[in-house]
Amino acid sequence: MSSSDILDTSHAMARKRTHDEVSLIASSIRADDTVLVTCPDTEFGGWHVSGSLLQSVVHNKKYTTLLEEGTAKELYIPNCSPLEVELFLQWLYFGSYSEESGFAKKLSWNLGELQNTGLEITSASSTNVMVWAVKAAWLSWYLGAHLEAPQFQNYAMTRLFDAYERQDPKATVDFDLWTISNRSLPKVALFFEEMVIRNWGDTSVVDHTREEWSLLIVKHESFRVKFMKGMAVSLEKRREEPMKLEHYLIEED
Numbered sequence: 001m002s003s004s005d006i007l008d009t010s011h012a013m014a015r016k017r018t019h020d021e022v023s024l025i026a027s028s029i030r031a032d033d034t035v036l037v038t039c040p041d042t043e044f045g046g047w048h049v050s051g052s053l054l055q056s057v058v059h060n061k062k063y064t065t066l067l068e069e070g071t072a073k074e075l076y077i078p079n080c081s082p083l084e085v086e087l088f089l090q091w092l093y094f095g096s097y098s099e100e101s102g103f104a105k106k107l108s109w110n111l112g113e114l115q116n117t118g119l120e121i122t123s124a125s126s127t128n129v130m131v132w133a134v135k136a137a138w139l140s141w142y143l144g145a146h147l148e149a150p151q152f153q154n155y156a157m158t159r160l161f162d163a164y165e166r167q168d169p170k171a172t173v174d175f176d177l178w179t180i181s182n183r184s185l186p187k188v189a190l191f192f193e194e195m196v197i198r199n200w201g202d203t204s205v206v207d208h209t210r211e212e213w214s215l216l217i218v219k220h221e222s223f224r225v226k227f228m229k230g231m232a233v234s235l236e237k238r239r240e241e242p243m244k245l246e247h248y249l250i251e252e253d
Contacts, residue, residue, distance in 0.1 A: 033052055034050070034051065035050075035051040035054060035073065036049075036074040037074075038075070038077070039085050040081070042085075046074070054075070057149045057152060058148065058149050060147050063075055077143070079114070080142075080146075083119040088140065088143055088147075088152060091152055097159075099133050101132070103126070103131060104121065105120075106130045107135060107180060108176060109180045119135060124169070133171070134164070134171045138181070138188065140152065140153075140155070141156040141157060145185060151252050157187065157248050172204070173199065173205060175207070178196065190247075194243060200227075200230065202235060
């Protein structure tokens with residue numbers, strides 16, 4: 001299946017989602033298989049989810065041990081927002097999640113912690129914003145990495161890949177997002193790295209006027225080698241070969 005086929009399938013599945021389907025799935029969950037999923041700031045009590053379904057995609061032993069033993073009545077997922085969990089649960093039951101068209105507050109890193117993880121829609125005229133679809137995909141990959149759910153991570157990568165192919169709203173490669181990704185999300189960091197090199201010179205995609213890029217090129221040897229090789233050819237030449245989604249996917253076995 002090609003990258004476009006994967007993305008088209010994801011959109012089609014999202015359009016088919018209905019209230020009746022949600023009700024049907026909720027009613028089909030056996031009482032003895034239900035696990036309450038919670039996270040920080042869960043004000044409504046959490047989500048009642050099929051334990052067996054969670055076990056089929058989550059491989060983090062912190063959670064799977066409890067699920068396998070059948071003793072888990074509640075699974076608490078730290079360091080994420082309710083909207084992130086909802087994206088995961090949409091994907092878990094439907095194979096895709098719904099996307100908003102617009103912007104959200106830009107992610108940042110401060111004192112060793114991820115900041116501004118909320119997915120509330122923000123005005124495009126506000127300062128420090130990013131495309132909602134990019135933020136949702138990044139956070140989904142981040143959550144998937146914590147859960148050790150490679151299928152969800154790969155789905156998140158398809159959404160990230162697609163978000164950067166759209167012209168409206170047009171997503172830019174943010175320096176801060178690249179550096180945050182480079183801390184613990186290697187495949188996501190690779191995607192941004194290649195986006196930067198491929199589009200360097202086009203300020204509508206990469207804001208290369210920021211001084212931080214120069215410091216990064218000096219300090220990050222592996223990136224510097226790739227960057228200098230890329231700069232040996234023109235912007236048009238670098239863009240001739242399309243990026244391939246499969247380069248940024250991870251093994252699911």
